[in-house]
Every structure is written in C-alpha cells, then in structure tokens.
Amino acid sequence: MKEVRYGVIGVGGMGRGHINMFKEVKGLKFTAIADQVQENIDKVLEDHPDVKVFKSAEDLVGSGECDAILIATPHYFHPELAILGLENGLHVLVEKPVAVTTKAAAQMNEVAAKHPDLIFSAMFQMRTNPKWAKIKQIIDAGMLGEIRRIHWTATKWYRPQAYYASGGWRATWKGEGGGVLLNQCPHNIDLLYWLMGSPSTVSAHLSLGKHHDIEVEDEVVATLTYPNGAVGVFIASTSELPGTDYTEIVGDKGKITTSSEPNDQFIWEDFGKSIRTLTYEAKEAWPKIDTVKSVVTAGGDAKHTHIHQNFVNAILHGEELFAPATEGIYSVEIANAMIMAGIQGKTVDLPLDQDAYEDLLTKLITESDAKKNS
Ligand SMILES: NC(=O)c1ccc[n+]([C@@H]2O[C@H](COP(=O)([O-])OP(=O)(O)OC[C@H]3O[C@@H](n4cnc5c(N)ncnc54)[C@H](O)[C@@H]3O)[C@@H](O)[C@H]2O)c1
Incomplete structure (x- = not known):
C-alpha cells in the first residue's frame, strides 16, 4: 500500500475540522464520508466534490473505497463503529472518548484483540505535545522519585449555553453520557492516566447543571488515590472564563509544574535528594535543600495532524x-x-x-426521559 484511503464517519464540526487538515498528512487519500445530515455532507462536497458519499457507516465500510476510517460521531457510536470497521478489515482511528462506558470500551477492545494486524488509534492529540512526552520521560525514568501527589486544574473549557444548544445529543445522559468529563476532559484524563496510571479509588463532588441549563456535570472536584499511596486532585469546569490549565506533579525527589501559558514549557524543580530520607535523617527542625529549578522548553504543540500522520505511518510503515x-x-x-x-x-x-456503572447510567437516562415526558 502506498497511500491510505481514508473514510470519515460523521462530518459535523470535528469531522469537517479533520478533513480540512488532511492536506497536511503525507500518505493519506481522502475518499469517502458517511453521515445522515445533508447540510453537513454538502459542506464537505463544497471543497471535495469527488468524495464518495454514503448515508450509513455500514455502506461506507462495505464499499471497498477505504482502507481506514476516522470515527467522528457523537461518543455513544464510537465503539460500535470501531467494531464495524475492525470486523470488516479496516484500520480505525476513533475520536475521544473512545466510549461512554468502560463496559462498551472493553467490548471494543475484545474485538480489537482479535485483529492485531489492524491499526487502532485514538484522537488523543494532547499526547503529541512534546511537553507531555518529556514530562512522561522524566517520571518514567524515576527522576522525580516516587510520585506523591498530582494536582490538575482543567477549567479552560468554558462553554456558553449556546454551545450546549448546538446539538440535541450534547450534555444529555442519553445523547452523550456525561458532560465535561465525557466531552472536554477526556484529553486531560487521558494524560492523567498516561502519566500516573490508574488510580485505586476515586471520590468526587459533581455539580449537575450548576452553571448551565443542562442535566449533566459542568463542574467537578475529584480526589484520587493511587496504589503507591500517591494522592490526586482533579478539577474541571465549563463555566470559568478565563479558565486555568495547571498541573503540579510532586515526587520524592522533584516537582514539575506546568500550565497552558506557555503551552510548550514546564518548570522542573530537582530537590537534589529524597525528601523522605531527609525527613528521617535531618538533625535540625527546618532543614534546607538546594533545589535546582529549570524552565524546560520542549517546543512544539499538540496537533490533530500528528495523530493522523502517526496513524498513516503506522499503517504504511x-x-x-x-x-x-x-x-x-x-x-x-x-x-x-x-x-x-x-x-x-x-x-x-x-x-x-x-455492570454497576451501566445500571447507574440506565437509571439516569430513564429518570431524564421521565422528566421530559412529565
Ligand atoms: N479531539 C478533539 O479535539 C475533539 C474536538 C471536538 C470534538 N471531538 C469529538 O468528536 C466527536 C464529534 O463531535 P462534533 O462536535 O463534531 O459533533 P457534531 O454533532 O458536530 O457532529 C457529529 C456528526 O456525526 C453524525 N452522525 C451521528 N451519528 C452517526 C452515525 N451513526 N453515522 C454517521 N454519522 C453520524 C451527525 O449527523 C453529525 O454530522 C465527539 O465524540 C467529540 O468528543 C474531538
């Protein structure tokens, strides 16, 4: 294969956003789209009159026009469409979140495991910011020592009511399965997982429709504990303007702080020793440490095109x-x-x-339906 014939399922805001980037991706040949909304199809045809149009994902997948699909529909459809693509021998790039529930993601992963020859990637473009890659390298190399605490404020996701009104599926249990945690924060939570692994416990204060007329969460303050005893705080909101994007990772031997301004830098404080050792060996009541503080400029930024190029390169090379x-x-x-x-x-x-989470979500959807019908 010399180029990857790409089909896009779901050509709303993000699907079309991706299509506009395709010219920057080497080895990608944009061949087909599937959507039911004619207005969105027409917008694609304005710039790509030759693209093949299908009214269903099944038709596109069975058409023989594509080697790979990009799934950019509302989240609930992601696992079923990924399974459709994989079972029909297509490489799949799925938008975030990969699923609404852990159970649906697990079912999708079971199918993916049966097709190790197919490339299966997710649009977590924030991983492509060299800053996060460098921070991960530092943590994984043990340069911060054992991680003790992480703090993440992810409130740079302000959305007005008009945003929520822009799609019937948005900010509903039935259409989206959640709010800021399912739509905006999958990027931050993916990085949280990437850097820290899975927590062992989660507690949260969740505000449903506190600052917007929506039924799902628009503000969250969660605390996490990790298997090694580390603790975490994660704060998210779509109601703060200007918001904050701030992360602090504290280890036994060093600390990293970073924010989105500037988005390519972080501050690394090397304590020069283990604080745990110091705590038990210091003879004086207020021991000092010689912290070396550096501002690290990793350069570059996160880009969706990096994920597309990586997906194509994975297929081709x-x-x-x-x-x-x-x-x-x-x-x-x-x-x-x-x-x-x-x-x-x-x-x-x-x-x-x-299963308990599936039951909870079903209950939330049922209650929401009952409220709407009353
Ligand atoms: N990675 C990112 O930075 C980023 C940014 C924005 C949105 N997203 C993700 O992209 C996805 C789409 O978001 P959006 O804002 O473009 O939504 P949107 O409502 O603007 O567009 C969704 C499109 O999917 C179509 N669609 C729905 N079901 C379909 C199906 N079964 N088959 C084919 N088409 C179908 C709709 O008709 C619509 O055109 C979401 O999962 C969202 O989380 C990712």
Whole structure:
C-alpha cells in the first residue's frame, strides 16, 4: 500500500475540522464520508466534490473505497463503529472518548484483540505535545522519585449555553453520557492516566447543571488515590472564563509544574535528594535543600495532524502509535468513576464495577426521559 484511503464517519464540526487538515498528512487519500445530515455532507462536497458519499457507516465500510476510517460521531457510536470497521478489515482511528462506558470500551477492545494486524488509534492529540512526552520521560525514568501527589486544574473549557444548544445529543445522559468529563476532559484524563496510571479509588463532588441549563456535570472536584499511596486532585469546569490549565506533579525527589501559558514549557524543580530520607535523617527542625529549578522548553504543540500522520505511518510503515485506542478505556474508566462517586456520594474502587456503572447510567437516562415526558 502506498497511500491510505481514508473514510470519515460523521462530518459535523470535528469531522469537517479533520478533513480540512488532511492536506497536511503525507500518505493519506481522502475518499469517502458517511453521515445522515445533508447540510453537513454538502459542506464537505463544497471543497471535495469527488468524495464518495454514503448515508450509513455500514455502506461506507462495505464499499471497498477505504482502507481506514476516522470515527467522528457523537461518543455513544464510537465503539460500535470501531467494531464495524475492525470486523470488516479496516484500520480505525476513533475520536475521544473512545466510549461512554468502560463496559462498551472493553467490548471494543475484545474485538480489537482479535485483529492485531489492524491499526487502532485514538484522537488523543494532547499526547503529541512534546511537553507531555518529556514530562512522561522524566517520571518514567524515576527522576522525580516516587510520585506523591498530582494536582490538575482543567477549567479552560468554558462553554456558553449556546454551545450546549448546538446539538440535541450534547450534555444529555442519553445523547452523550456525561458532560465535561465525557466531552472536554477526556484529553486531560487521558494524560492523567498516561502519566500516573490508574488510580485505586476515586471520590468526587459533581455539580449537575450548576452553571448551565443542562442535566449533566459542568463542574467537578475529584480526589484520587493511587496504589503507591500517591494522592490526586482533579478539577474541571465549563463555566470559568478565563479558565486555568495547571498541573503540579510532586515526587520524592522533584516537582514539575506546568500550565497552558506557555503551552510548550514546564518548570522542573530537582530537590537534589529524597525528601523522605531527609525527613528521617535531618538533625535540625527546618532543614534546607538546594533545589535546582529549570524552565524546560520542549517546543512544539499538540496537533490533530500528528495523530493522523502517526496513524498513516503506522499503517504504511509500522510506526508505533502515540495513542493506541485500546488505552482509551482507562480514561473512560476514570471519568465513569468520577461520575459514579459524585452521584452516589461515595468512594469508588477501581477497577470499576462495569455492570454497576451501566445500571447507574440506565437509571439516569430513564429518570431524564421521565422528566421530559412529565
Ligand atoms: N479531539 C478533539 O479535539 C475533539 C474536538 C471536538 C470534538 N471531538 C469529538 O468528536 C466527536 C464529534 O463531535 P462534533 O462536535 O463534531 O459533533 P457534531 O454533532 O458536530 O457532529 C457529529 C456528526 O456525526 C453524525 N452522525 C451521528 N451519528 C452517526 C452515525 N451513526 N453515522 C454517521 N454519522 C453520524 C451527525 O449527523 C453529525 O454530522 C465527539 O465524540 C467529540 O468528543 C474531538
């Protein structure tokens, strides 16, 4: 194969956003789209009059026009469409979140495991910011020592009411399965997982429609504990303007802080020694440390095109994926756990009880339907 024939399923805002980037991706040949909304199809045809149009994903997948599909529909459809693509021998790139529930992601992963020859990637473009790759390298190399605490404020996701009104599926249990945790924060939660692994417990204060006329969460304050005893705080909101994008990772031997301004830098404080050792060996009451503080400029930024190029390169040349879609289950699980913990007012253990979460979501959808019909 010299080029990858690409089909896009779902050509709404993001699907068309991706299509506009395709000219920057080497080895990608845009051949087909599937959507039911004629207005969205027409917008694609304005610039791509030769693209093949299908009214269903099944028709596109069975057409023989594509080697790979990009799934950019509302989230609930992601696993079923990924399974459709994989079972029909197509490489799949799925938008975030990879699924709404951990159970649906697990079912998708089971199918993916049967097709190891197919490339299965997720649109977690924030992983392509060299800053996060460098931070991960530092943590994995043990340069911060054992991680003790992470703090993440992800409130740069402001959305007005008009945004929520822009699509009937948005901000509903039935159409989206959650709010800020399912739509905006999958990127941050994916990085949280990527850097820290899965937590062992999650507690959360979840505000449903606190600042907007919506039924799902628009503000979250969650606390996490990790298997090694580390603790975490994760704060998310779509109601703060200007918001904050701030991360602090504290280890036994060093600390990293970073924010989105500037988005290519972080501050690394090397304590020069283990604080745990110091705590037990210091003879004086207020020991000092010689911290070396550096501002690290990693350069570059996150780009969707990096994920597309990586996906195409993986298909054509076997390049390693930045974001294997099978890893997407972990950010879904953390989001599910935060919602469950917040709604039930109790600490949730991970691995998540997938059936219990399905029951909770079904209950939320049923209650929402009943309210609308009353
Ligand atoms: N990676 C990112 O930075 C990023 C940014 C925005 C949105 N997204 C993700 O992209 C997805 C789509 O979001 P959006 O804002 O473009 O939504 P949207 O409502 O603008 O577009 C969704 C499109 O999917 C179509 N669709 C729905 N079901 C379909 C089906 N079964 N088959 C074919 N087409 C179908 C709709 O008709 C619509 O045109 C979401 O999952 C969202 O989380 C990712």
